[in-house]
Amino acid sequence: MSDIAVVTGAAGFIGSHLVDALLDRGQRVVGVDNLRRGLRANLACAFGHPNFAFAEVDCSEIGRFRTVLRAMLPGGRADVIWHMAANSDIRAGADDPNVDLRDTFLTTHETLRLAREFGVCRFAFASTSAVYGERSETLTEDSGPLLPISTYGAMKLASEAAISAAVAGALDRAWIFRLPNVVGARSTHGVIYDLMQKLKTNRAELEVLGDGTQQKPYLHVSELVDAMLFIVERADASLNVHNISSRGAGTTVRFIADEVVRVASPSARIRYTGGDRGWVGDVPRFTYAVDRIEGLGWVPTQNSDDAVRRAVREAAAEVLGV
Numbered sequence: 001m002s003d004i005a006v007v008t009g010a011a012g013f014i015g016s017h018l019v020d021a022l023l024d025r026g027q028r029v030v031g032v033d034n035l036r037r038g039l040r041a042n043l044a045c046a047f048g049h050p051n052f053a054f055a056e057v058d059c060s061e062i063g064r065f066r067t068v069l070r071a072m073l074p075g076g077r078a079d080v081i082w083h084m085a086a087n088s089d090i091r092a093g094a095d096d097p098n099v100d101l102r103d104t105f106l107t108t109h110e111t112l113r114l115a116r117e118f119g120v121c122r123f124a125f126a127s128t129s130a131v132y133g134e135r136s137e138t139l140t141e142d143s144g145p146l147l148p149i150s151t152y153g154a155m156k157l158a159s160e161a162a163i164s165a166a167v168a169g170a171l172d173r174a175w176i177f178r179l180p181n182v183v184g185a186r187s188t189h190g191v192i193y194d195l196m197q198k199l200k201t202n203r204a205e206l207e208v209l210g211d212g213t214q215q216k217p218y219l220h221v222s223e224l225v226d227a228m229l230f231i232v233e234r235a236d237a238s239l240n241v242h243n244i245s246s247r248g249a250g251t252t253v254r255f256i257a258d259e260v261v262r263v264a265s266p267s268a269r270i271r272y273t274g275g276d277r278g279w280v281g282d283v284p285r286f287t288y289a290v291d292r293i294e295g296l297g298w299v300p301t302q303n304s305d306d307a308v309r310r311a312v313r314e315a316a317a318e319v320l321g322v
Contacts, residue, residue: 003027003028003079003080004027004028004029004030004073004074004077004078004079005022005027005028005029005030005078005079005080005081005082006029006030006031006032006069006073006078006080006081006082006120007019007022007029007030007031007032007081007082007084008032008033008059008081008082008083008084008085008107008111009032009033009038009083009084009085009086010029010031010032010033010038010043010046010054010084011031011033011035011038011039011040011042011043011054012033012037012038012042012084012085012088012188013042013088013182013184013186013187013188013189013221014084014126014182014221014224014225015031015033015038015082015084015085016038016042016043016046016186017184017186017221017222017224017225018082018084018225018228019031019043019046019052020045020046021225021226021229022082022229023045023046023049023051023052025229026051027051028051028052028074029046029051029052029053030053030054030055030069030072030073030078031043031046031052031053031054031055032054032055032056032057032059032065032068032085033054033056033057033085034056034057034058034059034085035056036103037088037089037188037189038188039186039188042186053072055068055071055072058107059085059106059107059110059111060102060103060106060107060110061110062110062113062114065110065111065114066114066117069114069118073118076118077118077119077120078118078120079120079122080120080122080123080124080232081111081115081120081122081123081124082124083107083108083111083123083124083125083126084126085103085107085111086103086104086107086108086126086155086156087099087100087102087103087104087152087155088188088189089189090130090150090152090279090281090282091279091280091281094150094151094152094279094280094281097151099151100151100152100154100155101151101155104152104155104156104159105155105158105159105162108125108158108159108162108163109159109162112162112163112166112170115166115170115171116166116169116170121170121171121172121173122171122172122173122174122232123163123166123171123173123174123175124174124175124177124228124232125159125160125163125174125175125176125177126177126179126228127156127157127159127160127176127177127178127179128152128153128156128178128179129178129179129180129181129216129243129283129286129288130148130149130150130152130153130156130281130283131146131148131153131156131157131160131178132146132148132153132178132283132286133146133147133148133149133153133283134149134283134284135286138287138288138289139243139286139287139288139289140243140289140291140292141178141241141242141243141289141292149281149283150280150281150282151281152281153281160176160241163176163239164239167238167239171238172238173236173237173238173239173240174238174239174240175228175231175232175235175240175242176239176240176241176242177227177228177231177242177244178241178242178243178244179219179224179244180216180217180218180219180243180244180245180246180250180288181216181217181218181219181250182218182219182220182221182224183218183219183220183221183307183308183310183311184220184221184222184307184310184311184314185221185311185314185315185318186221186318187221187311187315191253191256191278192256192260192308192311192312192315193315193319195208195256195257195260196260196264196315196316196318196319196320197319199260199261199264199265199268199319199320200319200320203265203267203268204265204267204268204269205268205269205270205271206257206260206261206265206268206269206270206271207271207273208253208254208257208270208271208272208273209273209277209278209279210253210272210273210274210275210276210277210278210282210284211272211274211275211276212252212253212254212257212272213252213253213254213276213284213285214252214253214276214277214278214282214284214285215249215250215251215252215253215284215285216250216251216283216285216286217245217246217248217249217250217251217286217287217288217304218246218250218251218304218307218308218311219244219245219246219300219304219307220300220302220307220310220311223300223301223302223307224244226298227244227293227298227300228244230293230296230297230298231244231293231296231298234296234297235296242292242293243288243289243290243292243293244290244293245288245290246290246300246302246303246304246307247290247303248287248303248304249287250285250286250287250304251304251305251307251308253278255305255308256308256312257270258270259308259309259312260312260315260316263312263313263316263322264312264316264320264322
């Protein structure tokens with residue numbers, strides 16, 4: 001029998017791409033999602049696969065989540081949980097911190113509880129660069145102290161701590177992936193998505209939050225999924241923490257805005273709102289050290305600018321049909 005993987009947040013941006021990749025590798029996949037931000041359409045290919053099962057359930061509601069897993073797991077067992085479920089909108093968490101508490105931390109807490117109950121000893125978690133906070137130096141996995149400036153980052157960091165504690169107890173192995181800015185098809189948030197939505201409303205002018213100098217590394221979702229699978233196959237410590245990114249300083253918001261206009265609406269005027277960041281909790285720039293993942297043997301095939309160019313074309317097709 002092939003490995004059985006549980007994927008939370010399965011209908012979301014990253015989760016749905018992960019589901020497709022796991023199925024392609026011959027695994028059986030049980031996907032769950034509350035469908036607040038995820039879409040059934042993201043799982044169109046998976047729904048036609050004999051090794052895929054799906055349930056709409058909120059991972060923070062442990063009673064319903066437990067019932068679903070009992071019904072869907074053959075023999076009541078699974079080999080690994082990929083915990084992708086979280087609030088992905090940093091600004092929503094800034095407006096209402098309960099969003100991050102419920103959708104990011106409590107989903108992790110309850111998923112870890114059920115991992116113990118069902119005897120699942122391997123746990124993979126999508127964390128974020130936001131756990132580092134606002135720092136000037138290149139970020140390594142050992143950078144500290146970790147002082148997030150958003151509730152999103154704070155609840156991801158709390159989730160990392162809960163996973164670390166679980167490794168000391170019930171889990172045999174865990175992987176924590178600290179993601180950069182991830183872009184690509186099926187996105188529901190982020191700068192490219194937001195800019196395309198604005199152009200959908202007004203093709204003549206594009207409002208861009210900040211002054212355009214914000215600069216971060218971007219990675220295409222296809223490369224991210226490849227990296228996560230690579231790490232799980234090769235990193236064999238009890239607790240494995242990895243930055244995932246391309247090398248270099250990354251891509252500026254000004255570059256992204258110019259590319260969006262070039263592809264989607266060449267006559268549009270770009271208007272910057274000013275300031276060094278887009279919203280409360282936004283880290284305007286960071287650089288990742290990726291020596292640890294490169295030491296395992298993984299490097300992306302695209303740099304940050306190339307990932308943005310590809311994602312802009314995909315977003316223009318999805319949002320604007322161009």
